Amino acid sequence: MEDTGSEFSLYDFSQIADATDNFSPGKILGQGGFGPVYKGIFPDGQEVAIKKLAARSRQGLVEFKNEIQLVAKLQHRHLVRLLGCCIHDEEKILIYEYMSNKSLDYFIFDPNRRTSLNWMIRLKIVEGIAQGLLYLHEHSRLRIIHRDLKASNILLDSELNPKISDFGMARIFPSDATQTKTSRLVGTYGYMAPEYAFEGLLSIKSDVFSFGVLLLEIISGKRSAGFQHYGEGEFHNLLQYIYKVTPTVKFM
The missing domain is CATH 1.10.510.10 (Transferase(Phosphotransferase) domain 1)
Structure with a gap:
């Protein structure tokens, strides 16, 4: 994981894969227009929500860029915090704080x-x-x-x-x-x-x-x-x- 100098970080793909048991179906929290959302657990025990861009989704790519540009600049206790992202080949992933009571x-x-x-x-x-x-x-x-x-x-x-x-x-x-x-x-x-x-x-x-x-x-x-x-x-x-x-x- 690379720290960008703020609370927003760039994550390694291997770290995301390990946290989700290689994107196991059993880790899926939900499915949105962007793509599936997985629960991830890092080695230090931190729980996160991992949103993975659906393959070949043009609309998803627009939304991916939009979320990074906007949410990374927003900080409020009633907005979900974007922790970072991961870009690896065709894979584009957003990492959020985990919300235990769903939606x-x-x-x-x-x-x-x-x-x-x-x-x-x-x-x-x-x-x-x-x-x-x-x-x-x-x-x-x-x-x-x-x-x-x-x-x-x-x-x-x-x-x-x-x-x-x-x-x-x-x-x-x-x-x-x-x-x-x-x-x-x-x-x-x-x-x-x-x-x-x-x-x-x-x-x-x-x-x-x-x-x-x-x-x-x-x-x-x-x-x-x-x-x-x-x-x-x-x-x-x-x-x-x-x-x-x-x-x-x-x-x-």
């Missing part, structure tokens, strides 16, 4: 596991996500829009503290701009703000909308996308249902 969706959408998240814990999770998002939008060296804030991208540590992860789709936003227009839409259906999904208008409000959807999921335990409720009518997502059952509020 928020693992708990919140499971009827049994979500009982361990009482209202005080859920409030702590919501506050932590909000603090991390505020840092990205207002207090970091770069003003960043995440663009894919969702339950599976909120990781939980051993004390159920939340950390925002997966910055492959994040975008640096000019500090003097209020919004911009893009023809390349990225993100997840059910979390996208309408003006972004339909018109390509992007701003920090896009993340705030996603945060609002996430808040509803944390409260209800229901997924936004694919939610169905049958009663007076059929609602195809959680937002439609909430809009229908919430009394109209008039502001003076």
Whole structure:
């Protein structure tokens, strides 16, 4: 392992292979658009999460570069810490701090596991996500829009503290701009703000909308996308249902 002079390090491929038992299927924590994520253990006992770029993934390569350029410059207790990377021939790998309680969706959408998240814990999770998002939008060296804030991208540590992860789709936003227009839409259906999904208008409000959807999921335990409720009518997502059952509020 080579230290680059900060907390970000360059790792040897052999070290990563040893830590994951040569990328054993039994070490896989999950699978994302970028590629598989493995649990690794270094000789000193340090546990890490190792994200391996899927072979021949052009989109993954873009996200790989984006994460290195952005996350290595960000430091906040509610953002997952990028420890380093490994580039070996065609292999491209990112190494993150290990989060022992997986992701928020693992708990919140499971009827049994979500009982361990009482209202005080859920409030702590919501506050932590909000603090991390505020840092990205207002207090970091770069003003960043995440663009894919969702339950599976909120990781939980051993004390159920939340950390925002997966910055492959994040975008640096000019500090003097209020919004911009893009023809390349990225993100997840059910979390996208309408003006972004339909018109390509992007701003920090896009993340705030996603945060609002996430808040509803944390409260209800229901997924936004694919939610169905049958009663007076059929609602195809959680937002439609909430809009229908919430009394109209008039502001003076």
